[in-house]
Amino acid sequence: MIQANLLGVLGTQEIIIILVIVLLLFGGRKIPELMRGLGRGVREFNDAKNNVRKEIEDNVNSVNETKTPS
Numbered sequence: 001m002i003q004a005n006l007l008g009v010l011g012t013q014e015i016i017i018i019l020v021i022v023l024l025l026f027g028g029r030k031i032p033e034l035m036r037g038l039g040r041g042v043r044e045f046n047d048a049k050n051n052v053r054k055e056i057e058d059n060v061n062s063v064n065e066t067k068t069p070s
Helices: 002-009 012-067
Strands: none
Touching: none
């Protein structure tokens, strides 16, 4: 929700200015390396999030199975 609001505030000109500043700060050669690192970080975050979700669902299912009379 916050992300959608932030993107709504930033227009095309602001995004272009931010990209130019990033290009000037890090240079053209460093940006792909930074993006790979960012991609790895996002992937690790999503993997951890999915693992936590799966553990919670497994625990809920096991509790429901023990409560359900056979």
